[in-house]
Amino acid sequence: MSIAPTGSSRRPRPTDQAEVRRHNAAVVLEALAARPRSRAQVAAATGLTRATVGSIVEELIAGGLVTEQGTREPRGRVGRPGTDVALDPAGGAGIGVEVNVDGLSAVVVDLVGEVRHRASRPGDQRGRRAGEVLRSAARLVDDALAESERQGLRVRGIGVAVPGLVDLDAEVLRVAPNLGWQDVPVLERMAKAGRGGWPPATLDNEANLAALGELWSGGHSGADSFVLVNGDVGVGAGVVLDGRLHRGSRGFGGELGHLTVAPDGPECRCGARGCLEQVAGLDWILRSAGLEPRGRSDAVPALLAALDAGDERAVRAVGDAGTSLGVGIAALVNLFDIDTVLLGGIYAPLYPWLEKAVQASVDRRVLSAAWAPIAVRPSRLGRDAAVVGAAQSALRDVLADPLGVLAG
């Protein structure tokens, strides 16, 4: 059977009881992240003993990640009341930055998921040089760091979202067609332009991070496998399987926009024909609705206004886009076997006009739809998903391995 020696990273690592402790600490913290609870409740929820939970909570309190809340008011139940333990908002924060075609934005999110700071620089970035844009982004980060310090938040990491293919190993933005960028070492440039003293930063695709944002903040109960389709000028997909983002081995996954849906369709920037992006992307929708794709910040409200007014051309444009989009989504669903699809980015506000066409198209093309219906829903965070997801991705390290973070 020769399970190939797999020279690479795939070698399974051994465990020891320190790892057990770390793992269980993460389990406890996870339980507390869902909702404040007493130690006994945590024990019941996780399957650990009260003794173990007590000891872990003690350690987490010492590390400043959780705090004891005042005794809960009596609830009419017999027995000694428990004292709730909750995440400490000051225990950690993450900074998220999004670089996108129509502007930059940044947020600070604390350990409980609250947005504590928010800033943005709107404006079309397509004309600007990468270096210039990233200097602006670095300034947003510096501001966010300052603000975090003012609020007594300890920033654990920075997440940067970009609209393009990211090489995770090299931490380089390989290509962002809609920005016209290529091979840009985003993190390096930003750090160089910043005031220094930054916590560790990571770079990822905006659709991926948006999906994480939805996973952690969206409160889509029970949906721990879903795809977030992020519509914009381009169309990306963030794939979450069993509660884990699936980036692909090289960070190049989720390129839904370049799925072929019309082999004889218009030529795409990527060189192929009939890419989904060309018949369901924002530019196509705008053109098809008789609006100018340029000056996007005005164009989207104009589109929505036209739709609200019942403009037939606009309604049909969006419906047609929905049909094409459904083809792409059906492909996703057939391949990944996922039962929930979230429409994000520009698709979120367009949802009411997309819904029918998308659902019809999906139902017709998904083989398993008869046994298990596919739910297509609008994203909850909308355009914020990527920045928030980026900020939270930094915090996930804390939640996933609290003891490791405290020790490191």
Place this chain on the structure above:
Amino acid sequence: MSIAPTGSSRRPRPTDQAEVRRHNAAVVLEALAARPRSRAQVAAATGLTRATVGSIVEELIAGGLVTEQGTREPRGRVGRPGTDVALDPAGGAGIGVEVNVDGLSAVVVDLVGEVRHRASRPGDQRGRRAGEVLRSAARLVDDALAESERQGLRVRGIGVAVPGLVDLDAEVLRVAPNLGWQDVPVLERMAKAGRGGWPPATLDNEANLAALGELWSGGHSGADSFVLVNGDVGVGAGVVLDGRLHRGSRGFGGELGHLTVAPDGPECRCGARGCLEQVAGLDWILRSAGLEPRGRSDAVPALLAALDAGDERAVRAVGDAGTSLGVGIAALVNLFDIDTVLLGGIYAPLYPWLEKAVQASVDRRVLSAAWAPIAVRPSRLGRDAAVVGAAQSALRDVLADPLGVLAG
């Protein structure tokens, strides 16, 4: 075995040191599966202490999963020579069964991956009733069990591969379009028809199992993320990410055959239009090459003969199928970010005539191809992949949790 009442399967489970032991036993066994080694070498490879490895090996020997081999001949190195420890072939075996359109087959595979028994019943199954077919399959299993006993192999499990959508929870074959079956409780029926005393059996899609077969036996060095595209009358895909098969949450994944590649194409059995299966499946290829799709067992050799003879019509048919197939593969690659694609099933023998068209089509449509080339290769196990994978999937349980298997 599992503790927690687990309302939802996604809740993270706590660990204790018994789990540590089990995990480390699996790590040790995995190291030994790759190649026989001494305890000291296992320790070096895994990072565990010699003391720990010694104790685990002792336990595995007691359980009959591994054996000490004679002292290795002196190798000119100083120091006391180690005694190699290796998987014990008799430590366990798996039975694989494949039910397919053109026949049934079964194999017995032992713990080291050797095929110890092989049997098949060729013949078109499309006309036969499910019950009848499954009775034949059950007989193959009974024979395989008898043969295993004769060879002193302890059968740990049975894997059944079917060409269709499988509901993993219910262990029901939901639909197999090319067999014309629907909602068949395959395992139940087989067990009822068998002589009894069967070890636990599992049901899965043939493309999935073929992918596992390739993963474990293919020796595609380094490729622990790949897609196996299994061509036949239908077209399925088995997706392996980071060395783990991705079935989808409900076992409905990998339906590459019903990807839309030609929206205006012919109508498919599934109800949609332009499914890949319709323009790259075996029936289409045969028709397009001027051969009768019926009587398939003869048709494929005829096709190959025609290709060998340079028959233009046949060559073009396969080439065209390759182009369409490339569209589907490009979709897979864009979405999953995978750099290796294996062509299996009927595509394996057709590979020489498919290669060019597929690769060209893929390269044109995969966004990341410029940075990371996509390798399209024929599968190594060919038509055997699914049966062998099915047999091995039973053995994986042993390798993944040896102590658990021994205890249970």
Place this chain on the structure above:
DNA sequence: GAGTATTCGTTCAGGCGCCAAACATACTCG
């Protein structure tokens, strides 16, 4: 050929983490 160096496998305390049970605490109920 004897002594030394090196490597292998085992044995033995030591530490750590979990569990089970007992205990102290705090509240409800009658």
Place this chain on the structure above:
DNA sequence: CGAGTATGTTTGGCGCCTGAACGAATACTC
């Protein structure tokens, strides 16, 4: 106010890994 119940902590015990020490088996050196 006492009985009953649930929470949180303490204690003893066990299992597992580690590190060091030890015997065993081989090669190297003089």
